[in-house]
């Protein structure tokens with residue numbers, strides 16, 4: 001399955017929030033949907049969920065108009081909404097029935113998932129008696145109870161301890177392996193990096209980058225070397241390599257990042273350093289982390305003069 005968002009635009013009270021949002025998601029691959037607070041992620045997801053209509057633009061699935069009712073969609077919204085005073089199994093089974101499961105199927109699935117999440121002993125308790133993390137696990141169950149085709153997860157890890165995060169990570173990996181189409185929105189880059197094959201960045205309601213994460217990492221790491229020299233701090237390294245006009249030096253918290261200019265090759269840099277008799281601690285191809293990419297893209301694209309919505 002391939003779901004495409006084509007030129008999605010949305011305004012609230014005359015304020016243009018989404019500007020020609022275009023990207024696509026494929027099943028069996030997870031898409032990390034990233035952007036700063038207020039950039040338009042939830043608004044995009046809500047248009048997809050038909051919470052409100054876009055002003056214009058369309059959703060296409062496998063080349064045809066996307067009719068939401070024809071697909072099972074599991075949505076874990078950022079603001080959680082279940083009933084505190086209803087028993088967990090009853091509540092999940094009811095939600096399953098609302099998703100057009102038979103009452104028998106819904107109850108069976110509710111019990112399966114409550115057990116999967118290690119919450120069997122709480123099945124007959126009211127939701128409000130559970131800890132925040134366990135309530136979050138129930139919220140996750142409501143999103144997957146009817147074996148959805150499309151799964152949309154907004155900050156799914158919030159409130160989960162490391163053991164519960166691991167249970168949920170395994171569940172997401174299972175969904176991907178079962179060829180579901182997964183959209184994952186989070187500010188926790190580590191999780192996004194762990195699951196997502198594809199990445200879409202939105203800034204001020206505009207898509208500024210979308211595609212395969214590894215391709216993006218390779219592109220942004222092209223001609224860059226990560227370098228650490230024993231007993232040589234940034235200032236000394238800068239002075240030492242100063243006469244070399246074939247490089248630009250920058251730093252992150254781990255090491256120097258050397259950008260090679262023109263035809264200057266990694267082996268030439270290595271030879272030049274060895275000629276200085278330095279002891280090299282680290283010399284490797286630079287691959288930016290997702291956090292590096294996020295910060296770089298955010299700096300690169302500036303819509304402040306265009307009435308942005310941050």
Ligand SMILES: Nc1ncnc2c1ncn2[C@@H]1O[C@H](COP(=O)(O)OP(=O)(O)OP(=O)(O)O)[C@@H](O)[C@H]1O
Pocket residue numbers: 012017035036037038039040041042043044078309310
């Ligand atoms: N119902 C609404 N009415 C008016 N403005 C809205 C509405 N929903 C969202 N907005 C505005 O749209 C912009 C984008 O908000 P949105 O919630 O989509 O951002 P987000 O990327 O999900 O942010 P966060 O990471 O903080 O959750 C914000 O300026 C917000 O104030």
